[in-house]
Amino acid sequence: MTSDTILTATGRWRLLGRDGHLRSIPPYGRVDRSVRVITDFEDAHIGVLRFEGKPQYARAIIERHVRDAGWVEGPSHVIIHRLNRHHGGGQAFFTAVTLAVWQRTLDWARLQRRHCLILPLGALLAGPGGPRARILHLGPRLRCFADTDQGMRFEDVFAGGGGTDAQRRAARTLGTSLAALKPAGNDTAATFPHIEWLAADTDSPAREEALADEVRAVAGATVTVSAARPFRDPEGSHGDDGIHSALPAHVERLGAGAAVNPIVERIAWWSEAWAMPVVAGVAALALGLAVAGHYARTLADDEVARARALDDRIAQRESALEAARRPDADDRLRRVSEFVTALARGIAYSPAVVLRDVRDAAAPPLAIHRVRIKRDRQGRYHLRVDGIDRSRDASAAVRAFLTALRRRGWQSQPLEPASSAPGSFSYRLTRQEREA
Structure with a gap:
């Protein structure tokens, strides 16, 4: 289902509408439509951790680690975006959100009039599959997630100053980090067959291509810049040109499975989308x-x-x-x-009438395999019906079949079944009025 997208990052809430309009909205304000919300959970900690222990306890292990390391103050909620299992442990790409922000976000989504899917930035970086490396350019930061043969890697590079030169330095720094993952004697392109560049809120698609070129040159990898759609602000608060963003198309491809809403809310969203x-x-x-x-x-x-x-x-x-x-x-x-005379006797056994009566009487789980019209030495016609009953109460289903045929004027006589399979049956059917 196509919907509007809300981008919440660096303390700002912006709505990217299906109509191509860009609007600033108050944080945790009311929305009157179904939206997908891509959020950084107020700059929550995103990272990769290799751990020892059972993968089913990964959340508890990560929560304790980020608290001990001081990355998150107090209790937190851990969202795992990708988990690679290894012998004796695993490696996880995750987001650790403080409980206060986590609860506030879910409460806000639950109180809206329409369904709102909450999608973490980390889920967007991990993606629904496809490329093994993805770069997200959002504001002054370049975030990169890579899933390589040597393991998962997350980089977060901040462009100090926010100018073009600062952004290019940040891109070269990121490219250097990616190049460092190159195995000895191997080509970097083999480690990164495809790096996808997503611009979240750029005012110049050409500059995004230039920044991607910096990464290509330093890392020696293939980088593809996703098409960014223009969004204009009718009130002009974002400048005359507005912004360009590649997020809405990629957010829609994530689907409800990547959302952090409770399962009931995700099912409700899915039901509304397919209604x-x-x-x-x-x-x-x-x-x-x-x-x-x-x-x-x-x-x-x-x-x-x-x-x-x-x-x-x-x-x-x-x-x-x-x-x-x-x-x-x-x-x-x-x-x-x-x-x-013989032809007159066979009128009652017209194929259309016979097939209609047998089809109407044989309801599942009965299956009719064969219906044959026969003629005896006296020139009288009759039917042989072979079928099988796969129900638990075979006698009840067959009785109902014979009763329905009797109401249509057929007289039945059991025969030796044509098949030895369980539930097989055969009957001789004659027209009562014709045989009288």
């Missing part, structure tokens, strides 16, 4: 079934009408033959009369 497509699909399916049913019923009615008309014509021919029969009639007239 209209599901309704449209069900409506189309219902319409198709209605048309198909009407068409099938029309064909069946036409077949029955033709069978009845043929029955009437045969009856007329029989009457004419009886009236025209003479004592000295030859043998050909007798054979014609027998053929017509």
Whole structure:
């Protein structure tokens, strides 16, 4: 589902609308629409940690480590974006959020009129798959997450001063860090087959290409700059040109699975996102079934009408033959009369009528494998029906099948099943009114 995106970072809340408008909103203010919120949790700590112990205890291990190291003051909530398991432990890419900020963010999302997905910056860096390295340029900072053959690596480079020269120095510093991951005797491009550059709030896409070139030159890796969409501020508070951002398209690809909302809220978001497509699909399916049913019923009615008309014509021919029969009639007239009589007896076994009656009577879990029309030596017709019942109470399902056939004028007689599979059955069916 396409929605608006809220970017919260460095204390600012900005709404990137589907209409291409850029708006500043108060922190934790009311929103009247469904949004995806990409947030740094008020500059929460993001990092990579290699640990010893069972991976299922990774959150507790990381929480204790960041508290002991002083990266987060007091209790925190740990969000793991990617976890690689190793023998005796693992390595995790995570965000550690103070409990106060964590609770305040979730409470804000829960109190909104519409569903709001909360997506951490770390989830955006880890991505839904695809590239093994991603650089996010947000404000004066360059954040990079890389998942290489030597393990995961996270870099956070701050461009002091915020000018173009400072940003280029930061890009070269980041490129140097990436180049340091190059294994001895290997090509860096093999370690980083694809680095994706995301600009969150740039005012110059050309400058983003220049900064990416700095990383390419120093790291010797392939860097692709994602297309950034322009967002204009109708009030002009962000300058005449507004900003360009590649975030909305990438945030939508994350999906509800990367959100930190409780599972009930994520399911509600997913349900709302698929409500209209599901309704449209069900409506189309219902319409198709209605048309198909009407068409099938029309064909069946036409077949029955033709069978009845043929029955009437045969009856007329029989009457004419009886009236025209003479004592000295030859043998050909007798054979014609027998053929017509046999044909009249078979009218009740018209394929359309037979298949309709058997199909309507055989409800799941019964499966009809074969329906055959047979004729005995006396010229009388009957049906042989072979099928299988996979229900737990086979006798009840078969009784219901025979009862439904009896209501349609069929008399049943059990036969030796054609198959030895469990639940197999065979019956001889005759028309009561025809056999009388």
